[in-house]
Amino acid sequence: MRESGTVKSSGARGGDMAEEDTITVRCPLCHNEHRYELRVRRTTIMGLTFFGGRPEVETKRHYDQAVLCPVTNERFVIPITLTDTPSTRIDEVTIDLSEDEDDADD
Ligand SMILES: [Zn+2]
Numbered sequence: 001m002r003e004s005g006t007v008k009s010s011g012a013r014g015g016d017m018a019e020e021d022t023i024t025v026r027c028p029l030c031h032n033e034h035r036y037e038l039r040v041r042r043t044t045i046m047g048l049t050f051f052g053g054r055p056e057v058e059t060k061r062h063y064d065q066a067v068l069c070p071v072t073n074e075r076f077v078i079p080i081t082l083t084d085t086p087s088t089r090i091d092e093v094t095i096d097l098s099e100d101e102d103d104a105d106d
Pocket of ligand 1: 029032070
């Protein structure tokens with residue numbers, strides 16, 4: 001019998017963490033500002049944190065993420081720059097396609 005479905009992480013990996021961030025971009029399509037929720041998952045590599053007491057080398061990583069303009073209903077790509085270090089490696093970057101409407105029309 002074949003197993004189907006998703007493979008669940010047992011949490012044994014440890015060290016994973018997700019950051020959530022809200023980014024505001026000036027839309028090139030409708031020229032309004034839109035807010036999107038960005039999630040960055042990093043893997044913390046234990047033991048590298050105190051790597052000989054040397055300062056960590058930061059690497060700038062660039063990600064292009066497609067988002068949806070709620071006004072024109074068209075997609076556009078926004079460039080995202082994140083900082084990566086040897087002990088906290090970026091695993092995955094995801095962005096909500098739709099605008100974050102948490103506190104719209106205040
Ligand atoms: Zn727009």
